[in-house]
Amino acid sequence: MKVKRSERIAAITKILVEHPNVIFNLDYFSELFMAAKSTLSEDILTIKQTLDSFKLGIIETIPGAGGGVRYRACWENGKISRTLRDISQKLRDPGRVIPGGFIYMTDIIFSPSTAFNIGEIFATKFADKKPDYVITVETKGIPLAMMTARAMNVPLVIIRRDSRVTEGSAVSINYVSGSTGRIQTMSLARRAIRGGARVLIIDDFMKAGGTAKGILNLMGEFGADVVGIGVLVATREPLEKLVKDYLPLLILNSVDINTGTVDIVPNQNL
Template sequence: MTKVRRVERIVALTKMLMDMPGHLFSLGHFSNLFSTAKSTLSEDMVTIKQSMQEFGLGTVQTVSGASGGVKYVPYPSEERINHMLTQMAKQLSDPDRIIPGGFLYMSDVLFTPELMMQAGEIFSARFSSVTPDYVMTVETKGIPLAFSTARAFGLPLVIVRQGSKVTEGPSVSINYVSGSTKRIQTMSLPRRALPSGSKVLVIDDFMKAGGTAQGMIDLANEVGAQVVGTGVLIATIEPEKKLIEDYLALLMLHDVGQHTKMIDIRPVL
């Protein structure tokens, strides 16, 4: 292998780390890849870490011990988080998003990879202390958001279905009451998807009364898992009392004026 210059090595290392957030790389792996001493690579990692922190892009964590190594942790600065949420709220405040029935059109935002990557990194920062083993969501438009959150953590994504699939084997199903429509619905989870004793982070795109989120929490408990946090991209200000009490919303929807053509949505900073 041709000798790699330091600037080239740092670019390659940064790319590899950021492509796999949460993945623990051994210095031995990089040492073999670049034919470089571990001490030199340690100096590279210090440089990468300082640059990331300076620009609010996250950090590089070092894990000591025989099975240790380094990993990239997306940890945007508060300034960057505030900017991202403010811009997202501004984008969602466009009066053209109001559709009949007083609903807010947001599919384009939910399916924009850049925006969901940013939201996922915010959730990974906000929930970093709970150290989940899995991220869970229900099979709706919130999948891209939950997938981005799982990627930021470097964790598997578990999807709860509204009905069971034969191809996924035995499932656990529960009935839950939708907090907004008050209708009884069913959701199910393959038994193999979530091991008993796992710590789970529940992520959803929208919350009105919290029925769907509470259903996912109940389903996780049913298979012996522990829900350690619940995050939603947008929550409505009303009803004030949700079916779940402990949740984190990135944006709060205060009002959608179908007649006034005004949308009041604000970042939760």
């Protein structure tokens, strides 16, 4: 059965897009469609040019043995701004203010489409850091970290607040929560990260940066190198965080519990 060009293009696009950052050898498609590699190269060029012109992402061709083709998420700045504006708009709803001055945002960050978008934005912003792992601390940052890991095609690592028996020997550290000043514990299974690895920290929220600082220290114990820190929301105050280089997508300027006013805006320095 002969497969038409438009059919090959639909199938190849589906397979590439669904496996971001995975290299597919042309032999794979060649066998699947019983088509010559030169034909497939033309198909892939069409897909590449289409994604380029509609700003839907990047198709890369990797030459040589072990080479092939892969899709990579890459968002243009305009789309990032629009998406972050939409999210901050939702977060400004006065009904989200919780006693204590917190904002209820789990429905937003646990929405698969929003988490997917945030993951692709982080993947775009940290692409050049080439992390080996995306790491987070349980619990609320996990969906965002998972979607970032998926967009970059690297394993997710979850640091626990206590060490669980089902993960074998673990490294634990104590750290001081920057906002509450309380001593807390985080731990990670020994075998979760290999020495010398490059890790990207992703979390939902940063106030003083105590948790991120704790992860930095824990990664030191593993001999791993933190190549980036991305958070969905960082509070403006305190200005001086416990970590230096971090990338917040949104800035929470203030929450007024009495009026329900939430002043949150996209980070203008993305």
